[in-house]
Amino acid sequence: MNNNITVEPFQIETTCTAGAVVTRLTAATGVTHHDNITCGEQTLMANYVYNSRSYKTVYTLMDADGAVINSYEEEDGILPTLFTSPAGEAFVSVVPYHPDKELEISIPVFNREQTEMPKGNRPFTGKFINVVKDAAVFYDNDQWPSAKPDKMLTIVFKDGVIKKKNNIKIAPPAHNKVYIADNEIHLLKKVDEMWVHRQINEKGEEIKRRELDLGRHYAREIVTCSFEGTSCLLAADENGLLALLLVDTAGAAVSQELFNLGDPVFNTWPAACIGPHTSAIRFNTEFGNGWMVLRDHQLVELFYSKGVQGYKNLLSGEVISIPTDGKLILSGLNKTRENALAVIIYPKSDKSKEQKTLFIINRTITTNGNG
Numbered sequence: 001m002n003n004n005i006t007v008e009p010f011q012i013e014t015t016c017t018a019g020a021v022v023t024r025l026t027a028a029t030g031v032t033h034h035d036n037i038t039c040g041e042q043t044l045m046a047n048y049v050y051n052s053r054s055y056k057t058v059y060t061l062m063d064a065d066g067a068v069i070n071s072y073e074e075e076d077g078i079l080p081t082l083f084t085s086p087a088g089e090a091f092v093s094v095v096p097y098h099p100d101k102e103l104e105i106s107i108p109v110f111n112r113e114q115t116e117m118p119k120g121n122r123p124f125t126g127k128f129i130n131v132v133k134d135a136a137v138f139y140d141n142d143q144w145p146s147a148k149p150d151k152m153l154t155i156v157f158k159d160g161v162i163k164k165k166n167n168i169k170i171a172p173p174a175h176n177k178v179y180i181a182d183n184e185i186h187l188l189k190k191v192d193e194m195w196v197h198r199q200i201n202e203k204g205e206e207i208k209r210r211e212l213d214l215g216r217h218y219a220r221e222i223v224t225c226s227f228e229g230t231s232c233l234l235a236a237d238e239n240g241l242l243a244l245l246l247v248d249t250a251g252a253a254v255s256q257e258l259f260n261l262g263d264p265v266f267n268t269w270p271a272a273c274i275g276p277h278t279s280a281i282r283f284n285t286e287f288g289n290g291w292m293v294l295r296d297h298q299l300v301e302l303f304y305s306k307g308v309q310g311y312k313n314l315l316s317g318e319v320i321s322i323p324t325d326g327k328l329i330l331s332g333l334n335k336t337r338e339n340a341l342a343v344i345i346y347p348k349s350d351k352s353k354e355q356k357t358l359f360i361i362n363r364t365i366t367t368n369g370n371g
Contacts, residue, residue, distance in 0.1 A: 081093040282330055
């Protein structure tokens with residue numbers, strides 16, 4: 001296969017503050033953010049960049065200081081899902097252009113000279129979670145109530161090359177929250193009044209199971225999960241009171257209040273590990289969105305877009321200004337360097353093709369939460 005060609009689709013502006021770097025990417029006609037992952041200590045984004053007739057998939061690599069290294073135009077497809085190999089190399093699953101078929105291929109993002117065009121498979125609609133041993137693991141849990149089982153895809157590597165793909169149906173209960181770390185796959189799901197915590201292997205086989213009584217609390221996200229140590233879950237009540245649920249090895253849970261946001265939380269996204277014992281979680285409410293950073297079961301940062309032109313740290317009062325009017329959409333977050341993150345934002349537009357700007361915040365988290 002040919003390597004992707006280098007392109008320059010954006011006008012780039014960078015603003016530095018005491019606690020963050022804000023990079024503005026502006027396309028001539030339009031841009032929409034599609035996916036992002038950690039790539040070494042950098043951020044790799046997959047965006048659709050529009051022209052007057054159509055659009056192209058473009059990968060943009062940005063360092064932890066907000067500098068754009070390069071952008072590359074994908075020649076072989078659309079609907080990109082980025083992931084990393086067990087060796088940490090960047091890969092992507094895309095659907096090549098074809099008038100009659102919609103099949104997905106998985107290929108390296110860079111250095112394709114030694115890669116032959118693979119056979120296509122039915123597209124997998126799940127999200128990349130993490131790597132386990134010699135496989136990249138994806139998980140699909142239907143967001144709408146249904147009787148469909150959860151599905152897991154493992155892309156198995158050998159000597160840095162994709163060897164095979166395994167599609168696996170997960171035994172009930174369905175609609176699990178997923179956590180992968182230290183080569184372990186954990187699932188969590190509420191069933192009646194209890195929560196079922198399972199550990200499965202990369203074949204989908206159950207290894208361990210227990211039931212947890214979290215009382216009146218609802219676990220929105222898994223921060224950490226373990227049978228051998230303390231599990232940490234994020235909860236939020238109907239008034240926006242954020243709390244951690246700390247579950248010991250015997251299954252006993254203790255609630256630890258974090259912060260009263262004052263607004264009901266609508267959605268949260270899976271925690272991203274950004275350093276030792278440190279995780280970041282995105283959220284939104286009726287009035288805005290933001291992210292929180294947890295370290296050693298403590299809240300060290302809580303940025304929220306409500307009431308400011310950008311994001312305000314509700315713990316310190318620090319504001320990261322975003323030079324645009326109107327509502328901001330937070331569409332991605334990933335680790336860069338150790339204890340550092342990138343947050344991808346765009347101004348809301350009624351039509352995606354009219355959206356021309358992406359903002360990327362790069363920030364390092366220190367012990368006391370001041371970047």
